[in-house]
Amino acid sequence: MNSTCQISLINQPILADWQREKLVQIHEGKVYIYLPVSDKFPLQNIQKAARSIEKMGVDTATLVGELWSEDTQWAFALGFTCAEKLTSVEFTGEKSCVDSLNNKLAVFGWARDLTNQTPTQLPPESLAKSAIDYITAQAPDKVTAKVIAGEALEKEGWVGIYNVGKGSIHPPCLLELDFNPSKAEKTPVSTCLVGKGITFDSGGYSIKSNAGMFNMKADMGGAAVVAGALALAIRQGLNQRVKLILCCAENMISSHAYKLSDILTYKNGVTCEVANTDAEGRIVLADGLLLAAESEPAMIIDAATLTGASVMATGGDYSALFSLDQKLADQAKLTAKAVNEPLWQLPLEIWHQEKCPSEFADTANSRPIPGGGPGGASNAAGFLSRFVPNEGKGWLHFDLSAAYNGNSNRLWAAGATGLGIATIANLLTSEPSK
Structure with missing residues (x-):
């Protein structure tokens, strides 16, 4: 051939x-x-x-x-x-069709390549820099960025990212990137995108098996998806102010690593007992959601390779969607269908916040049983809902169960898929449902 x-x-x-x-x-x-x-x-x-x-x-x-x-x-x-x-x-x-496809292919290619990189190639600060460089290249005069790294995270109160990443020799970091086409400081923020950027997940002291750890270079897939979505939306003519927040850390074991039964106190006063160091994604995303809330956006979208439970529920063919705002969830499902990205809504109610109880804190980050127990994906979403404003109105949580394949199959080559990028990009550029 x-x-x-x-x-x-x-x-x-x-x-x-x-x-x-x-x-x-x-x-x-x-x-x-x-x-x-x-x-x-x-x-x-x-x-x-x-x-x-x-x-x-x-x-x-x-x-x-x-x-x-x-x-x-x-x-x-x-x-x-x-x-x-x-x-x-x-x-x-037609040229318009070819241009649209080439824009998608370029952004998907970047995001998939980023996810496929090895943990040694892509420590946390490199992930943040890659996102800054790529998105700035789409609109050089409309992007500003701030990175908080290492000990500065603890000093500024970002306890989740700091604790998950402090056991690694590679410092954790929090990226806040601001795409502001008007360049006016008082322009309202339309949407905040929050991505889980765990560049390698050993599981920490709740250590994974060899098989379970093998593909954990892809645990920053959520960061790649939301960064890619913003880049694609800019290429598609995005004219709203959007902030990108990436929660970047490497979850490792060392004498300095966070431990089971540690208690973290977040900026909103919520205390969290660590019941499982391998349920670290929700710990870092809590910081990102709190930072997003500070901008008072109309919409907050987070994306993460968060739970094995979502893979068990969807078979890895769909991404899982959670929301306390059903009108917005319905819009997201229609958007996903329009761009042919498989998306399935799983249960979430406000009482899911109570599904990970602790005797010593407001909540635990999981339950100390394999997979977090029944309803693990919904329970993780319930944990996150403690950190979003307006009782969840305007918030979408994507659990990216279809983000990565360790082996090729009849539809996909091995590696990252990029699924979720087109859906989120279209949500950024579309009018809110009435």
Whole structure:
């Protein structure tokens, strides 16, 4: 197979023999994806075909022909791209369509590559710098950023990020990036994006198994998704003020690491007993949500590879959505459907705040049983809800159970998927539901 290959989409088989019903058909050196008009899962089958074509040794796929739409081309790109070729697709069609697809491919490629980097390549401060550099490049005169790192976190009261990251030789940090197209200091903040940026998660003293730790370079996937979403929204013409907050730390074991039964006191006065050092994502996100609330935004969106429970619930095919604001949750689900990103809402009520009780503090960060016990994903969201304003109105929590695959499968190459970026980007640029 040539390193560059033209791919056509057809709805009538190009072959008349036993191969006529095959999804991928090769005839006279040309490659075709056969998608009958009656196909019930067209985007999924195109993504599956793209994985097969990439495995043939094709380095760059050039899409040709009149049957390709924007949605089908994007499905192909998601299936074809992989760690070594994250932007190796050439699109076809009207210039506006090609430009839109190229913008998405570039941002997804950046975010996926960031997530695929090793923990040694990407310590916490490097993650923050990467986000600053990439987003600033999208709008150089409209972005400012502040990073608080190391001991300064404790001095300024960001106890969650500080404690989770203090056991590592790589200092933890909190990034607050401000995209302000008006450049006016008093411009209201439309949205705050908060991302979990755990660049490696050993589990701390609640140490993970070897198998459970192997893919933990991707535990900063939430940070990559929200940073990518902001970059994509800027490329799509975002004209609202948005702040990006990344909670960056490496969760390691050392003589200085935080311990089970430690009690943290957050800026809002909530006390938290550490019942599981491996439930660190919610500990750092609490700081990010408190910082977000200071800007009094209309909407707060956080994203995190937060719980194994969400993977168990969704099979890793969907991201999980939680909210106490059902109107906003409905808008998020419609937005996800419009951009073909699988999203499933799981239960969250205000009483989920009480699902991780402590005898010594207002709450624990989990329950000291495997996986946090029944309803673990909802309980984690309940913990986070203690740190958002307005009783949760305007808040969305994405538990990114489909953010990363340790092994390739029929739809995805191994590595980060970028799922969630398009949904959140569209939420930033769309009008709120009435």
